[in-house]
Amino acid sequence: MEKLNSIIFYNIDKAIRSYRNFAQRQLKAHGFTITIDQWLIIKAILENPGITQNEIGDLVFKDNASVTRIIDLMVKSEYVIRKVHSEDRRKTNLEVTESGKKIIKDVQKIVEGNRKTALKNITKEELEIMNSALLKISENCINTKK
Template identity: 30%
Template sequence: MTDFTGFICYTLKVTMKKLEKHLARELDKYGVNFGQSLILFSLLEKDGITLSEIGSRARIENSSLTTMVDRLEKELLVERRPDSQDRRIIRVFLTDRGRGLAREVLDAGERFNQYLEDRLGQNGNNLVKGLNTIADSID
């Protein structure tokens, strides 16, 4: 019988659980969760985008996205504004406070990413490419 603990999916799951736990502890210091950090990063890249654009970029479902943006808005990190050309379209903007926090969280994320890259060494790029290929091919 094959030892399931040697399966790639098992190893990925165990590793992701540890990474998620570590990230949750780190992000808790900033008062945001992982999904909210992705929203902040998306707005750092392009402030004033729509919820749909954020969801597409961060790969967050619309139902979860609305709740997360509501919380960020309550914390005065983002604000919703109607589009100047079409008032039916709502755009999301970082506040000054949100922009500062987003940069701090991004810096922390970059440090952790560097830690991971250092541990993976030369294999890191191939691993990321391979995982992206798999993710794109599975529904």
């Protein structure tokens, strides 16, 4: 029987979880209360004006309930505001506040440092191969209709 650490998808998940835990610890160690998920959602809103909550969920791999909960916390923290959609009152537009933009800017150096630490001793060629392989895995899974 194969061992867990010989299964590529186990190792991918382990790497992702290890990185997220490390990145969250670094934010906390530098006095920030923002979470990795909040950071991802603010970035998604900034990069995609007019994005819906469902689209955010797809982009950051979270279900709608989780996205709603995270956005509620960010509204309370005054990183994001909700505005009623001008044409459909059932919809809301999300806008990043100045405070939200500032927190993204303030944590950028930590994020860059986290990536540098995580990718230490990995060559540019290895990164390119890994990225290519991961994109192929995603395409294989997305394009399969079984």
